Structure formats: structure tokens, C-alpha cells
Amino acid sequence: MKVRPTELHERVVAIDMMRGFSLLGIFIVNMLAFHTPFYYINPYTWYTDPSDKDTFQWIDIAIQGSVYPLFSMLFGYGLMMQFRKSQERGISFIPLGLRRLSILLIIGILHAFLIWSGDILITYALSGFIVLFLLCLSRMWLVIIAFLLYVIPNMGLALLSYIVSATGEEFYTGFQEIESSLDAFGSGSWMDIFMQRAADWTYANIESGSLLLIGMTILPYMLLGAAAAKGKLIERTSHKKTFWITLTAVTLVTGFSIKILPYLFEANFYYMFVQDIFGGPLVAIGYAGLITLLCQLTIFRKLLNPVAKVGRMSMTTYLSQSVIATTIFYSYGFALYGKIDVLTGTWMAVGIFVIQMIFAEIWVTEGNWP
Numbered sequence: 572m573k574v575r576p577t578e579l580h581e582r583v584v585a586i587d588m589m590r591g592f593s594l595l596g597i598f599i600v601n602m603l604a605f606h607t608p609f610y611y612i613n614p615y616t617w618y619t620d621p622s623d624k625d626t627f628q629w630i631d632i633a634i635q636g637s638v639y640p641l642f643s644m645l646f647g648y649g650l651m652m653q654f655r656k657s658q659e660r661g662i663s664f665i666p667l668g669l670r671r672l673s674i675l676l677i678i679g680i681l682h683a684f685l686i687w688s689g690d691i692l693i694t695y696a697l698s699g700f701i702v703l704f705l706l707c708l709s710r711m712w713l714v715i716i717a718f719l720l721y722v723i724p725n726m727g728l729a730l731l732s733y734i735v736s737a738t739g740e741e742f743y744t745g746f747q748e749i750e751s752s753l754d755a756f757g758s759g760s761w762m763d764i765f766m767q768r769a770a771d772w773t774y775a776n777i778e779s780g781s782l783l784l785i786g787m788t789i790l791p792y793m794l795l796g797a798a799a800a801k802g803k804l805i806e807r808t809s810h811k812k813t814f815w816i817t818l819t820a821v822t823l824v825t826g827f828s829i830k831i832l833p834y835l836f837e838a839n840f841y842y843m844f845v846q847d848i849f850g851g852p853l854v855a856i857g858y859a860g861l862i863t864l865l866c867q868l869t870i871f872r873k874l875l876n877p878v879a880k881v882g883r884m885s886m887t888t889y890l891s892q893s894v895i896a897t898t899i900f901y902s903y904g905f906a907l908y909g910k911i912d913v914l915t916g917t918w919m920a921v922g923i924f925v926i927q928m929i930f931a932e933i934w935v936t937e938g939n940w941p
Contacts, residue, residue, distance in 0.1 A: 585866035590882030591878035593645065595878075597889070600639075605687070607908075608909070615843075626917055632830045639691065641855035644799070644856075647792065651797040654668075675695065678890075679694075684765070686894060694785050720786060720791045720794070752908075752909075826852075833846055880928070881928050892924075
């Protein structure tokens with residue numbers, strides 16, 4: 572017996588809606604790296620134009636560090652839903668999960684080295700392999716493990732970042748890497764782009780330690796999502812309105828209070844770390860609660876149904892964003908790399924997402940395709 576895809580009548584609209592909004596936010600944040608050597612700059616000091624500074628500040632507070640935790644939690648939520656479905660049919664989810672995550676890993680590798688270095692699929696696949704073998708745990712144990720994996724090491728890193736900031740250490744700006752990126756992506760050959768893409772991926776994932784630290788970032792988010800799915804928190808929203816209202820209010824107020832710290836005080840290592848690692852996930856949970864509550868309103872579901880349809884096609888949407896953006900900015904396309912400002916890039920992301928919504932509407936509704 573095989574586990575079949577989720578049918579339309581089985582889907583939870585709030586989850587698709589969250590995925591859709593997350594994909595928009597991810598694209599807006601990623602757009603900074605699509606058209607600029609973002610890995611190698613300090614955005615708090617790099618942007619001098621008032622429009623660039625204001626737009627980045629809005630992205631930094633409202634979106635950066637919040638949308639990828641939300642999408643990670645949804646990934647864990649989805650894994651648990653598939654696990655439950657397998658249990659109901661009396662079959663093991665492990666073999667199927669391993670196959671799906673292996674395919675995701677292969678797609679991620681191809682995406683990272685042939686399309687765009689900012690790939691997140693590799694990280695999701697590697698974290699998913701671990702989550703897969705923890706889905707049988709109770710909701711309480713999933714929360715405890717997520718809490719221990721996240722809070723203890725990140726508190727230690729927060730202390731370390733505070734000590735580093737106290738020494739006056741400045742954020743690294745790689746002028747040579749910036750020059751190399753502008754040359755390769757703006758006017759280089761396909762091989763130049765490939766080599767720079769590989770260098771960017773290595774810097775962002777290996778040299779920075781991000782890939783090695785997924786056990787204290789992406790993995791806990793997924794475990795938290797899996798725990799929420801075990802309790803069917805989203806499906807039971809109508810019975811848990813007080814819980815969702817309280818959680819949404821507390822996390823949004825607390826999260827945004829933390830996320831504005833670099834702008835209230837100083838954009839040093841400590842405040843930047845605390846902003847992303849502690850403020851970001853709290854805002855993500857707040858966004859999840861807000862969307863979940865709004866999805867109880869019929870008018871909200873009808874007006875923003877196209878966003879939910881994009882969420883149903885999350886893999887297609889995510890990959891096509893990379894293909895479209897790199898075609899626009901890289902030399903094998905329109906060669907606009909390094910030639911547009913932050914505000915223009917942001918509106919381009921929104922415009923492309925609107926086109927993706929139209930495509931999803933046609934694909935899902937008119938064609939009635941999966």
C-alpha cells in the first residue's frame with residue numbers, strides 16, 4: 572500500500588496560506604542576494620541611499636529571520652501529517668520519508684550549484700533525515716528536544732557574540748569577494764558563474780558554519796512544527812482560539828521588540844545575533860498564529876485563496892523564483908546584477924510573486940492538475 576498525495580478536501584487552508592506568505596517573504600529576502608553580493612557586505616552600513624536603508628530596515632524587522640523559521644516549522648508539521656497518515660494505513664513512513672528526502676537532497680544540490688547558491692533544500696533534507704526518526708516521540712518530548720537543541724547552544728553563542736562585540740570587532744566586508752561576484756554574475760561566462768556560485772555556497776554554508784549548525788536552528792524549528800502537528804493545533808483552531816490569540820499577541824510583541832534592537836542601540840554582532848535567533852522565530856510563531864486566526868474568516872480565505880494555491884505548489888514556486896531571478900540578474904540573461912536598488916528589487920519580487928499566483932490559480936483551479 573502506498574501513501575497517496577493529500578487530496579484537496581483533506582488540505583488545511585491555513586497551512587497552505589502560511590506556506591504562500593512564507594514563500595513571498597523568502598523571495599523578498601533572497602532578492603537581496605540575487606542582485607547584490609549580499610553574503611559579503613554589512614547591510615547596516617553598506618546602504619547609504621535613504622531609500623535603500625529604509626527598505627532594508629523594513630525587510631530586516633518584518634521578514635528577515637522570521638519567514639525561514641516559519642517555513643521550517645511548516646516542513647516539520649507536514650512531515651508529521653504524513654507520518655500520521657501512514658500510521659492510519661498501518662504502514663511505515665520511514666522508507667517513504669527517506670525516498671522523498673533523498674530526492675529533495677538531490678534537487679537541492681542541483682539547485683545550489685547549477686542555479687543559485689542560496690539554496691535551503693539541502694538543509695531541509697539533512698534536517699528532515701533526523702526528524703524522520705523522531706516523529707514517533709510524544710509531543711512533549713519533541714518540544715523538550717527542540718528547546719534544548721535551540722536555547723542552550725544559542726545562549727552560548729549569544730554570550731560569545733556579546734564578548735566579541737565588546738572588543739569592538741567589526742562585521743567582515745569582503746571587498747575582493749564583492750568584486751569577484753560583480754564580475755562573474757554581471758559579465759562572466761557560464762563557468763565563471765558556476766565557480767562563483769560554488770564559492771558563495773561554500774562561504775555561506777561551510778566557512779560560516781551554517782550547514783554544521785543546522786542542529787541548533789532548522790532542526791529545532793522542524794521539531795517544534797512536528798510537535799504542533801501531533802496536537803493538531805492548526806486543525807483545531809476553532810477550539811483553541813484563546814490559545815492562538817494569546818500566543819500570537821505575546822510572540823509578536825516580544826519578537827518585534829527584540830528585532831528592533833539593532834536600530835535602537837547598535838548593529839553589532841550581539842544585537843544582530845539576538846535579533847535573528849531569538850526575535851525572528853518569535854515573530855514567525857506570531858505570523859503563524861495571525862494567519863491561522865484570520866483563516867477562520869471566510870472573507871480572508873476567499874480574498875487570499877491565490878496565496879494558498881501558491882503554498883500548495885511550494886517546491887515549484889521556490890525553484891522557479893531562483894530560475895526567474897538569476898535569468899534577470901546573471902550575465903546569461905539580462906545581466907542586471909549589481910545594477911538595481913533595494914526598493915526596485917523588492918517590488919520585482921512582489922511582481923514576480925503575483926505572476927506566480929496567477930499561474931498557480933490557473934494550474935490548480937482551471938486545469939485541476941495536482
